[in-house]
Amino acid sequence: MTNILDIFKYEFILRAIISSIFCGICCGIIGSWIVLLNIPFIGIAISHAAFAGSILGILLGINPLFTAAIFCLLTSFIIGPLTLKINLSPNLSMSIIFSVFLGLAFIFLSLIKNNKSEVFNFFWGNILTLSWEMVWIMFILTIILILFVIVYNRKIFIILFSNEIAQSVGIKYKAMFYFILGLCGIVVTLNLNTIGGLLIFSLIVTTPLSAYQLARSVREMYFLSSMFGIISCVLGLVVSYYLNLPSGSTIVLFSIFILVICRLLSFKQGEKVL
Amino acid sequence: MPSAIEIKGLTFNYNKKNLLKNINLNINEGEFYSIIGPNGAGKTTLLRLILGLIKVSKGTIKVFGQEVNKNNIFKIRRVIGYVPQYVSIDKKFPTTVKEVISIGRISLKNTFERWMKEDENIINYVMKMLNIENLSTRLIGELSGGELQKVLIALSLSKKPKILLLDEPTSNLDPKSQNEILDIIESIYSVKNITTIFVTHLLSHIPLSCRKIALLKEAEIFYDGFIEDSIGLLPKLYDYPVDINIIKGKIHIHVGKEKIHL
Numbered sequence A: 001m002t003n004i005l006d007i008f009k010y011e012f013i014l015r016a017i018i019s020s021i022f023c024g025i026c027c028g029i030i031g032s033w034i035v036l037l038n039i040p041f042i043g044i045a046i047s048h049a050a051f052a053g054s055i056l057g058i059l060l061g062i063n064p065l066f067t068a069a070i071f072c073l074l075t076s077f078i079i080g081p082l083t084l085k086i087n088l089s090p091n092l093s094m095s096i097i098f099s100v101f102l103g104l105a106f107i108f109l110s111l112i113k114n115n116k117s118e119v120f121n122f123f124w125g126n127i128l129t130l131s132w133e134m135v136w137i138m139f140i141l142t143i144i145l146i147l148f149v150i151v152y153n154r155k156i157f158i159i160l161f162s163n164e165i166a167q168s169v170g171i172k173y174k175a176m177f178y179f180i181l182g183l184c185g186i187v188v189t190l191n192l193n194t195i196g197g198l199l200i201f202s203l204i205v206t207t208p209l210s211a212y213q214l215a216r217s218v219r220e221m222y223f224l225s226s227m228f229g230i231i232s233c234v235l236g237l238v239v240s241y242y243l244n245l246p247s248g249s250t251i252v253l254f255s256i257f258i259l260v261i262c263r264l265l266s267f268k269q270g271e272k273v274l
Numbered sequence B: 001m002p003s004a005i006e007i008k009g010l011t012f013n014y015n016k017k018n019l020l021k022n023i024n025l026n027i028n029e030g031e032f033y034s035i036i037g038p039n040g041a042g043k044t045t046l047l048r049l050i051l052g053l054i055k056v057s058k059g060t061i062k063v064f065g066q067e068v069n070k071n072n073i074f075k076i077r078r079v080i081g082y083v084p085q086y087v088s089i090d091k092k093f094p095t096t097v098k099e100v101i102s103i104g105r106i107s108l109k110n111t112f113e114r115w116m117k118e119d120e121n122i123i124n125y126v127m128k129m130l131n132i133e134n135l136s137t138r139l140i141g142e143l144s145g146g147e148l149q150k151v152l153i154a155l156s157l158s159k160k161p162k163i164l165l166l167d168e169p170t171s172n173l174d175p176k177s178q179n180e181i182l183d184i185i186e187s188i189y190s191v192k193n194i195t196t197i198f199v200t201h202l203l204s205h206i207p208l209s210c211r212k213i214a215l216l217k218e219a220e221i222f223y224d225g226f227i228e229d230s231i232g233l234l235p236k237l238y239d240y241p242v243d244i245n246i247i248k249g250k251i252h253i254h255v256g257k258e259k260i261h262l
């Protein structure tokens, strides 16, 4: 028995578990938005903005985290106007942003003379090497998100439900939509450094999608996807610790496992295609 | 009577094409107006302009004396109940009928305004009026087209609107549901006397309470006024032979297979 609890003796594990909880909640909330608005590409667009940003940072000799964050925030606040002003679907405008940044990234990369591997390290993130400051930042972000959801819960629901209806009933759709995208961007940006640009997908798409199978209201969806996020992070961490596997992979696999179960349990099976 | 909607010299262009051309229309408070025209005439476009969802190219639209523009569209949209012709919704969206109807109430609230017992009462009242209480806890994606149509009407009514814009609320419905919806619209009008604009391309769908119509074709309104005076112009609407007979003081109109009695 003592062996099993051993894991909590290490501060870095404790930190990872605490941040998993915040991460699960944040991603549960924005992931629900992302799934209901059908904009999964936001993750790709932002992680590549971070990629280009960090390379530029290394190139210029500034802290790559800083430039990456700036690129990410710019992106998340460009997507909204780009979508509404040019009248593109969000996924298309995000695909364009994605290719712009990928192009930029490789130009920057070609300009770096030595030590290119540093660039890729940044991209993965590692939940086991987080600092307490990072945990605090995530805590504050979680609180902000929860407050936003409490105050605007009903209006957010309308925007998620249908932009046509939101606009015609007189909701201030634009501002709210931009703000939602901006918050998604901030959460994704912060988590690039914690769980990494690729793993974030399992938390902003897979777990909310699991919740989507079972939820009967948006509120239930926030709750379920946060729970699923926390469960996959914590279980993934613990299992990776004992089996000595990379934590990111075990977290992803747990989230997929939950998705399969939810899909099987779903009452929203829909029509079978012949 | 004061005017609810006043449209003057309205033109709407898209890609240099006139989708609406020099529209003048005045709809008084408490009037029931039908806008009739073939597919592509510009009916939906006209409603979207009234709501300020798209911007006029020339001319003005006033709603209760206030011009529809950037500064007051939110105020104007609050007093209008709009039932769109189509809405695309996610069939699996996690929400119930009652929650969707509550959108009408939510749209009237300011940020920190609380949800009241009154809101709940209004929603229940509207559901009762449309006879959809039994659907209340159903998921929105599980409804039939007609049921969804009723839910959207309920949504627009839960705002307690001063103006009701109905864009072909009977399209996609079976004859029984069509009549049901038309009856509901009539009863809403007769009870509340809400200024109502009813868009359709079928003359036979004009509710009985409607006294005035506007005939819209190829971006222009070529007639607006009382129904009785429009009869001679109806053939022009469809480019299709229209038979008009007066039998025992009642007017019978045949447009193709359609039969209308006035």
Ligand SMILES: Nc1ncnc2c1ncn2[C@@H]1O[C@H](COP(=O)(O)OP(=O)(O)OP(=O)(O)O)[C@@H](O)[C@H]1O
Residues within 6 Å of the ligand: B014, B019, B037, B038, B039, B040, B041, B042, B043, B044, B045, B046, B085, B201
């Ligand atoms: N978003 C748009 N962009 C460009 N043209 C449009 C758009 N929407 C409609 N139109 C064009 O405007 C004209 C009027 O369209 P509108 O939808 O107002 O017609 P309608 O009278 O409502 O027809 P229906 O009875 O088929 O609903 C049509 O010729 C249509 O092709």
Ligand SMILES: [Mg+2]
Residues within 6 Å of the ligand: B043, B044, B045, B085, B167
């Ligand atoms: Mg139309």
